[in-house]
Amino acid sequence: xxxxxxxxxxxxxxxxxxxxxxxxxxxxxxxxxxxxxxxxxxxxxxxxxxxxxxxxxxxxxxxxxxxxxxxxxxxxxxxxxxxxxxxxxxxxxxxxxxxxxxxxxxxxxxxxxxxxxxxxxxxxxxxxxxxxxxxxxxxxxxxxxxxxxxxxxxxxxxxxxxxxxxxxxxxxxxxxxxxxxxxxxxxxxxxxxxxxxxxxxxxxxxxxxxxxxxxxxxxxxxxxxxxxxxxxxxxxxxxxxxxxxxxxxxxxxxxxxxxxxxxxxxxxxxxxxxxxxxxxxxxxxxxxxxxxxxxxxxxxxxxxxxxxxxxxxxxxxxxxxxxxxxxxxxxxxxxxxxxxxxxxxxxxxxxxxxxxxxxxxxxxxxxxxxxxxxxxxxxxxxxxxxxxxxxxxxxxxxxxxxxxxxxxxxxxxxxxxxxxxxxxxxxxxxxxxxxxxxxxxxxxxxxxxxxxxxxxxxxxxxxxxxxxxxxxxxxxxxxxxxxxxxxxxxxxxxxx
Amino acid sequence: xxxxxxxxxxxxxxxxxxxxxxxxxxxxxxxxxxxxxxxxxxxxxxxxxxxxxxxxxxxxxxxxxxxxxxxxxxxxxxxxxxxxxxxxxxxxxxxxxxxxxxxxxxxxxxxxxxxxxxxxxxxxxxxxxxxxxxxxxxxxxxxxxxxxxxxxxxxxxxxxxxxxxxxxxxxxxxxxxxxxxxxxxxxxxxxxxxxxxxxxxxxxxxxxxxxxxxxxxxxxxxxxxxxxxxxxxxxxxxxxxxxxxxxxxxxxxxxxxxxxxxxxxxxxxxxxxxxxxxxxxxxxxxxxxxxxxxxxxxxxxxxxxxxxxxxxxxxxxxxxxxxxxxxxxxxxxxxxxxxxxxxxxxxxxxxxxxxxxxxxxxxxxxxxxxxxxxxxxxxxxxxxxxxxxxxxxxxxxxxxxxxxxxxxxxxxxxxxxxxxxxxxxxxxxxxxxxxxx
Numbered sequence: 025x026x027x028x029x030x031x032x033x034x035x036x037x038x039x040x041x042x043x044x045x046x047x048x049x050x051x052x053x054x055x056x057x058x059x060x061x062x063x064x065x066x067x068x069x070x071x072x073x074x075x076x077x078x079x080x081x082x083x084x085x086x087x088x089x090x091x092x093x094x095x096x097x098x099x100x101x102x103x104x105x106x107x108x109x110x111x112x113x114x115x116x117x118x119x120x121x122x123x124x125x126x127x128x129x130x131x132x133x134x135x136x137x138x139x140x141x142x143x144x145x146x147x148x149x150x151x152x153x154x155x156x157x158x159x160x161x162x163x164x165x166x167x168x169x170x171x172x173x174x175x176x177x178x179x180x181x182x183x184x185x186x187x188x189x190x191x192x193x194x195x196x197x198x199x200x201x202x203x204x205x206x207x208x209x210x211x212x213x214x215x216x217x218x219x220x221x222x223x224x225x226x227x228x229x230x231x232x233x234x235x236x237x238x239x240x241x242x243x244x245x246x247x248x249x250x251x252x253x254x255x256x257x258x259x260x261x262x263x264x265x266x267x268x269x270x271x272x273x274x275x276x277x278x279x280x281x282x283x284x285x286x287x288x289x290x291x292x293x294x295x296x297x298x299x300x301x302x303x304x305x306x307x308x309x310x311x312x313x314x315x316x317x318x319x320x321x322x323x324x325x326x327x328x329x330x331x332x333x334x335x336x337x338x339x340x341x342x343x344x345x346x347x348x349x350x351x352x353x354x355x356x357x358x359x360x361x362x363x364x365x366x367x368x369x370x371x372x373x374x375x376x377x378x379x380x381x382x383x384x385x386x387x388x389x390x391x392x393x394x395x396x397x398x399x400x401x402x403x404x405x406x407x408x409x410x411x412x413x414x415x416x417x418x419x420x421x422x423x424x425x426x427x428x429x430x431x432x433x434x435x436x437x438x439x440x441x442x443x444x445x446x447x448x449x450x451x452x453x454x455x456x457x458x459x460x461x462x463x464x465x466x467x468x469x470x471x472x473x474x475x476x477x478x479x480x481x482x483x484x485x486x487x488x489x490x491x492x493x494x495x496x497x498x499x500x501x502x503x504x505x506x507x508x509x510x511x512x513x514x515x516x517x518x519x520x
Numbered sequence: 521x522x523x524x525x526x527x528x529x530x531x532x533x534x535x536x537x538x539x540x541x542x543x544x545x546x547x548x549x550x551x552x553x554x555x556x557x558x559x560x561x562x563x564x565x566x567x568x569x570x571x572x573x574x575x576x577x578x579x580x581x582x583x584x585x586x587x588x589x590x591x592x593x594x595x596x597x598x599x600x601x602x603x604x605x606x607x608x609x610x611x612x613x614x615x616x617x618x619x620x621x622x623x624x625x626x627x628x629x630x631x632x633x634x635x636x637x638x639x640x641x642x643x644x645x646x647x648x649x650x651x652x653x654x655x656x657x658x659x660x661x662x663x664x665x666x667x668x669x670x671x672x673x674x675x676x677x678x679x680x681x682x683x684x685x686x687x688x689x690x691x692x693x694x695x696x697x698x699x700x701x702x703x704x705x706x707x708x709x710x711x712x713x714x715x716x717x718x719x720x721x722x723x724x725x726x727x728x729x730x731x732x733x734x735x736x737x738x739x740x741x742x743x744x745x746x747x748x749x750x751x752x753x754x755x756x757x758x759x760x761x762x763x764x765x766x767x768x769x770x771x772x773x774x775x776x777x778x779x780x781x782x783x784x785x786x787x788x789x790x791x792x793x794x795x796x797x798x799x800x801x802x803x804x805x806x807x808x809x810x811x812x813x814x815x816x817x818x819x820x821x822x823x824x825x826x827x828x829x830x831x832x833x834x835x836x837x838x839x840x841x842x843x844x845x846x847x848x849x850x851x852x853x854x855x856x857x858x859x860x861x862x863x864x865x866x867x868x869x870x871x872x873x874x875x876x877x878x879x880x881x882x883x884x885x886x887x888x889x890x891x892x893x894x895x896x897x898x899x900x901x902x903x904x905x906x907x908x909x910x911x912x913x914x915x916x917x918x919x920x921x922x923x924x925x926x927x928x929x930x931x932x933x934x935x936x937x938x939x940x941x942x943x944x945x946x947x948x949x950x951x952x953x954x955x956x957x
Contacts, residue, residue, distance in 0.1 A: 042633050042867055053600060053873040058880060059945040060887035065766065065879055068886055069905040073737055075768040078640050081871040089867045090602060093860075096626035097611035104610035117523055118614050121568055126795075127604070130579025135587035135594055136797040137922045145581030146796045159561050171652035171798065174840070174852045185694065210840035210850035214663070216694030219845045257549045287560050288547055294554045308523075312857030313627035314617035314817070315650075316799035332690075355690035359593060359655035359683040360797025368575070375574065378565030381521045387543045388524050391534060394546055398538040411549045435622070444620055449841075466525035467534060498622040501824040503832040508822030512811065512834055514646045515636040 028475050030441035031497050039095040043516045046084040080518045099499055100313070101443050107469050109396075111415045111446040111458025112205070112253055114283045114305035119376065122308060122369035131368055136360045140345040146364060147344035151336045153371040154320075157301055160374075160382065161279070162292025163322035168362040169332045173280060175357065176300025176319030177211035177247070179332060182354045183298060183323065184245045184274050185215055186330040190352060195244035195273070201230055203254060203450040208247045208278060217244060224452055228254045228408035232263055239271050249278040250291070253450040253458070255393065255412035257284075265295020274298065274327075282306045283462065284390055284414035287383030291322075298323045303363075307370035318366035332357045388463035389414045392470060396459055399474045403481040407453040414462075420455035428484040428491050430455040435502065436483070436494035440476035587794070589920040589951060591909050591938025592733070593654065593681050593759045593786060594794045597877070598942050600868045603791045603861050613857055618819075621832040627856060628831035631819040634859040637866045641764040642783040643772030644805035649817040650859040651851065654786025655684040657802030658757050659691035660815040660849055661784040662727065664806075665753045666697060667813050667848070668781075671724035675752075677702040677710055679732035681759055682927045688727075702726070708736035708902025708911070712746055719750035725781070729757040730767070734936065735885075735909025736902050737763075740770045741778040748777045758785030761803075761862075763907045765871075766878035771805065782806045791865025792858050801858035812838060815849030880941035881908040884948065888939045891952045898955060901934070909938045916956035 066074060084092075101108075108115030126132070134146045154166040170176040181198065188194045198212040201222045209219045220238060225231035229252065246268055250258045258264065265275045277291050277299035283306045291299050303309045304317035311317070323331065333353040334346035346361070377385065390413045397406070397416040404418035420430040434444030434457075446458040461470060483491050495501065526534070535541065547555075566574060587596060607613055611626060618624030618631075631649045638647035651657040662674055674692075676685055678701045689699065702718060705711045710728060719726065726747040730738035744754040756770035770780035788800035806814060812835065820834035840847040869877060885908045889900045892912060900910040911924065913934045921935035928934065939948065 039629075041629070041636075042863075043636060046870075051870065051873065052602070052868045053870065055598075055873070055876050055880060055941060058883060060884050060948075063883060063886065065882055068882060069737060069767075073739070073768055073905065074766060075643075075764075075772060078765070078871045078874070080640055081637070081874075082867065083870045083872065084867055086602060086868070089864065090606065092867070093606045093612075093630070093864060094609070096629050097606070097609045099624075099626040099629075100611040100615045101620070101623035102611050103614040103616075108616060110616060113616065115616055119523055121571055123608065123613075125571070125575040128575060128579035129584055130582040131575075132793040132795055133584045133587060133596065134582040134796040135590045135596075135794050137590050137592050137594070138583060138587055142583035142586055143581075143796065145578035148581070149578055156562055162556075171656065172851075172853045174850045175652060175656070178850055182690065182694075205852075206839075206841040206844045206847070207850050207852045209845035210843075210847045213845035213847075214691070214695065214850055259549055259551055262551070262554060285550075287556060289550050289554045289556055293556065310613045310857075311616050312613050312855075313615045313624070313630075313860070314856035315853040316652075316855045316858055317853055318799075355693075356655075356683055356686040357690055358687060358798075359653060359681070362797070363799040364796035365793075365799050372571055372575065375563060375566045376523075376568075376571060377521060379560040379562045381565050382560065382562070384521050384524060387546075388526060388531070390546045391531060391543055392526075394538055395534045411546070413546070413549070434620070438620070438623055443616070443623065463524050467530045469525075495622050499625060500622060500828045500830040501826055503621050503822045503824050503830050505822065505832055505834070508820045508832050508834045509837070512818070513821040514811070514818055514834075515632070515639045 028479055030472060031439060036098050036499060037095045039092060041516050042092055043080055043082055045092060046082040046088055048083050050083045050085045052084055052086040052089050106441060107461060107465050107473050108443045109445045109459045109461055109473060111460040112280055113446065114460060114462055116308060116462040117464035118308050118310040119373060122372045125372050126365050126368045144344055147336055149371055150361065150367055151344055153367050156374045157320055157322055160286055161299060161301065161322045162290030164325045165328045165331060166320055166322045167331045168320045168367055169357050170319040170321055171358050171363055172317040173300055173302045173319040174207040174211055176321045177207055178215060179321045179357045180276050180298045180300055181212050181215040183327050183330040184276060186354050187327055188244055196242045197244060199238055199243055199246040201248060202452050203252050204247060204249055205253065205278060212247065227410050228256050229258050230264060232260050235264065236267060239267055239273060241271060243271065243273045245274040245276045247276045247278060249280060251281045251284050251413045254408055254417050255415035256408065256410045257413055261294045280305060281414060284386055286386040287379060288386055292324065298327055303366050303370040308373045309366040309369040316363050316366060318363040330354050385463050392461040392463060392465055395470060396461060396474060400477055403478050404457065407456065415458060415460035417453055418457040419453050420457065423484040424455060426484050426488040428488045430457050432491045432494060433457065433480055436480050436491045437476060438495040439497045442473055442476060588943055588947060589937050590922055592922045592936055595760060595789045595938065595940055596794060596942055597762060597789050597940055599791050599793060602868060603864045606864055607857055607860055612860060618833060621830060625830055628819050630860050630863055631856065632831050634863045635819060637863060638803045638805055641769060642805040643769030644783050645808040646811055647803055647805035648814055649819055650854040651802035651804055651816050652855060653798060653800045653802045654759055655687040657784040657804050658684045659688045661755050661782045661804060662688050662692060664782060664813050664815060665725040665755060668810060669724040669753055671722055672696050672698055673722045674699045674725055674727060675702050675718060675723055676727040677729060679704050679734055680727060680729040680757055681733050684757065708734045708904040709738050710743065712742050716746045716750060719747060719752055721751065723752040725753035725755050727755045727757065729759060731760055731763055731907040734902050734911050735906040736904035737767060737907060740780065741773050744780050745778045753781040755782045756780040760789055760907060761785055761787045762789040762877060765874035787862045790862035792861050799855060799858055801855040801862055813848060816851050817854045877941050884941065884943060885910065885939045888948045891948060895952055896955050908940055909936055911936055914956055918956060919954055920951055
C-alpha cells in the first residue's frame with residue numbers, strides 16, 4: 025500500500041431502513057409495572073380523540089437497534105477519523121471531556137422553570153461563558169439564546185433594527201459584501217431589510233471608496249465577515265466602521281472566523297457593534313452531523329437594552345436570576361435560554377485553554393493554513409495574492425483546462441482518505457476550493473493532505489477521467505441530485 | 521496545549537518551509553493599532569481533573585429531584601441507555617453536515633428515518649430534517665403559512681405555549697404579520713363556534729396547541745374543519761410529542777378538510793434530556809403539495825450513477841446558500857444529533873412501548889388529579905381530558921410545578937403540574953401531602 029492513498033477496501037455491512045427491520049413481538053424496552061389504579065384510557069379520553077395503531081412503526085429488540093445504528097454510523101466520515109479541511113466551518117477536534125461534563129446529571133436534567141435558587145449552577149455556567157465571550161470579542165454584553173449562527177445573525181439584525189427604531193427610524197438597507205455567507209442576506213431579509221451588495225476589490229477585501237458611495241442615511245448596518253471568507257483580514261476595518269458610524273449606521277460582524285484572531289485582535293476594538301459567535305466552530309462543540317450548534321451574540325453598550333429577554337443578572341447577594349424586566353428588548357428569539365448543553369462544552373474548552381492557550385490556538389490555526397498555502401500554491405491557482413490567516417482559497421483554474429472541476433477534486437480527495445474542502449464558495453471565486461485545516465491537525469496529517477492534493481493535480485493532467493468519476497472507494501458513487509429533486513422521495517411508506 | 525499536536529520543532533520546520541522566521545509574521549496584515557498587546561483576561565487554564573471538579577461542583581448546585589413535577593414544554597421521560605451509547609459514537613457526533621453524501625450515508629439515512637417517524641407520528645405526508653426547537657419551528661410554520669396564503673393575519677390560541685407565542689411575535693413583527701388571540705373556555709379548551717365566528721376572510725391560519733399549555737387535549741380535527749370552512753390554514757403545535765403515541769394525530773383523519781396543513785412541535789420528550797432548555801429538536805410536517813414552501817433541510821432518496829440507492833440532501837433551491845435573501849428561511853442547519861436521539865428512542869420503545877408510556881402518563885396524571893381532589897381542598901380547574909399536565913389553584917406558595925400567575929394572571933394563584941411515567945406513586949402521594957393547606 026502506498027503512503028499516499030491511505031484508504032483501502034474495507035467491509036461495511038449493508039443495512040435496510042429501520043422500517044424494514046424487526047418482527048412483531050420484539051421489544052427493546054420495558055416499563056416498570058403500573059403502580060396506580062389501572063383504567064381503560066377511553067374512560068378518561070373521548071375515543072374519538074385517540075388514535076389507532078401507528079402503521080409502519082417497526083418492533084425491534086435492543087440488539088436490532090444497536091446493530092442498525094452502529095452499521096449506519098460506519099458509513100460516515102468524522103473528525104476523529106481524520107482531517108476535515110472545510111473552509112469557513114472550523115472543523116476541529118472536539119475534546120472528550122466536554123461530552124462527559126455535559127452529561128452530569130445536574131446539567132442534563134436541570135429544568136429552566138425551576139425557581140432560580142434551584143438552578144444556581146446552570147446560571148453561573150451561562151454567566152461565566154458570557155463573561156469569557158465578551159472578553160474574547162472585546163464586547164460589553166452577550167446573549168446565549170440563539171440556537172445557531174444564522175439564528176444569531178437574525179438576533180443581531182433585529183437588535184440593529186430595534187436600535188434604529190428607538191431613534192425614530194428603522195432605516196431600510198443592510199450592506200453585505202459579495203463574499204458573504206448566504207445566511208447573511210437571508211437573515212437581513214427576514215428582519216425586514218432590503219439587501220445591497222458591496223463588491224470586493226482586486227485584493228479580495230471591501231473597497232472603501234466604493235463603499236463610501238453606498239453608505240447613506242438609509243443604511244442600517246453593514247454585515248461584514250472578518251477575516252472574510254477568503255481568509256483575508258479586512259485591514260481597513262477600522263476605517264469602514266468609522267464610515268458607517270459617521271452616517272449613524274452600525275457594524276455587524278459575522279464571527280464565523282473568530283478562530284483566526286483570539287488574543288490577537290478583538291472585534292470590539294476595531295469598531296464592531298454586534299457579532300455572533302459560532303460555538304460549534306471556534307469553541308469545539310461537536311457538529312453532530314449537522315447540529316445542534318449555538319450562536320451567541322455579543323454587543324456593545326448601545327445595543328445592550330435590546331438583548332433578547334431574559335438576561336442573567338445578579339442580585340445584591342450575588343445570586344443569579346433570569347431578568348425579564350427588559351422594556352426595550354427585541355423579545356424572545358427562542359424558548360428558554362439557548363442551547364445550554366453547548367454552553368457547558370464551550371466553557372469547558374475555554375477554561376481548558378486559558379488566555380495563552382486560546383492565543384496559541386489562533387496562531388497554530390493560521391500557521392497550518394499558511395503551510396498548506398505554501399505547499400499547494402504552485403499546483404493550484406490562488407484566488408487572491410493577499411496574505412491569508414486561518415484559511416486559504418484556491419480555484420480550479422489550472423485543472424479546468426482538462427475539464428476537471430472543483431467538485432471532482434473534492435470527490436477525488438475522498439479516495440485519498442480526506443473529507444473534501446468547501447467548494448464553490450465564496451461565490452466571487454469561480455471554482456473555489458476553500459481550505460481551513462484548524463490548529464488540531466498535526467504536520468503529518470497536513471503533509472498527507474498536501475500530498476493527496478498534489479497527486480490529484482497530477483492526475484488531472486495525466487488521467488483526468490479518474491478524477492472526474494471519483495470517488496471510487498465509497499459505498500455509493502455520486503448521487504444524481506437533479507433526479508432526486510425532480511421527484512422527491514422524503515419518507516418510507518409501507519408496500520401497498 | 522493538549523489539543524494542539526504540533527510541537528515547537530514541527531512549527532519551526534513548517535515556518536522554514538513557508539519561508540518566514542516567526543508566526544508573528546503571519547499576522548502582518550492586521551494593522552498594529554488593532555493588535556491586542558496583552559493577554560486576554562480569562563481564568564487561568566485548568567487541567568482535566570480541575571475541570572471535572574469545577575463542573576461537578578456547579579452541577580451539584582442544580583436541583584434535579586424538584587424538577588419531577590415541572591413540565592411546561594420540557595418533560596422528564598425515561599431515556600433508554602442505548603441512546604447515549606449510540607450517539608456517543610464519534611461517527612455520529614463529530615461528523616459534519618452531510619453535504620458529501622458518499623461519506624455521510626449514515627447521517628443521511630438516519631435523518632430519512634427521522635422524517636418518516638415524524639410523518640407517522642403526526643399523520644402528515646412529509647416532515648423535514650428538524651428545526652432548532654418547537655418555538656422556532658412554530659415561527660417558521662407561521663412564515664410558511666404567510667407564503668402559502670399570501671395573507672398576514674393569524675389567530676393564535678392563548679393556550680399555545682407563552683414562550684412560543686413570544687418567539688412567533690419576535691419573528692413576525694417586521695414582516696407585516698398581525699396576531700390575534702383565541703381565548704380558552706372554562707373547560708380549558710377552545711370553543712368551536714366562537715372560533716368559527718372569529719375567522720375573518722383575511723385570516724391566513726389558525727394556530728392551536730394540543731395537548732395545550734394547560735395539558736388539555738384540543739379537538740384538533742374539529743378545529744381544522746372549522747378553519748378550512750372559513751378558508752384559512754390549520755397549524756397545530758405539539759409541545760409534548762410523546763402524546764402523539766396515543767392521541768389521534770392532527771394529520772390523521774380520512775377527510776382532508778379535517779386534517780391540519782402544518783404540524784410543528786418539540787421532540788424533546790423523545791429521548792432528549794431537558795438540559796436546562798436545550799438543545800432539543802423541533803419538527804415540521806406538512807402536506808406534499810407544500811413541500812417547496814417548507815423551511816429547513818430535507819433528505820431524499822436517490823440513486824448514484826451506477827443505480828445504487830442512497831440518500832442526499834435535496835430541494836436545496838429553497839435554501840439560503842442558493843437563494844440568499846429570497847430563501848424560504850435563513851436556516852442553515854438542523855438538530856441532527858437530537859433528531860438521531862429521537863429516532864433511536866422511537867426505534868427502542870416501538871409502537872407498543874410508546875402506547876404503554878402514554879397510558880402510564882395518562883393514568884398517573886389521573887391518579888394525581890384524583891388524590892388532590894380526595895385529600896386536599898384543591899381541584900384541577902379544567903375538566904377537559906388531559907395527557908400529563910393539569911392546572912390547580914392553590915393558596916400560598918406551592919413547592920411544586922410551574923406558577924402561572926405571571927403568564928395567566930386571571931387564574932390567580934395557579935400552578936401547572938406535570939406527572940410523567942417516571943414519577944412513582946409514593947412520590948405523587950408525598951407531593952399531594954405537601955401542597956399548602
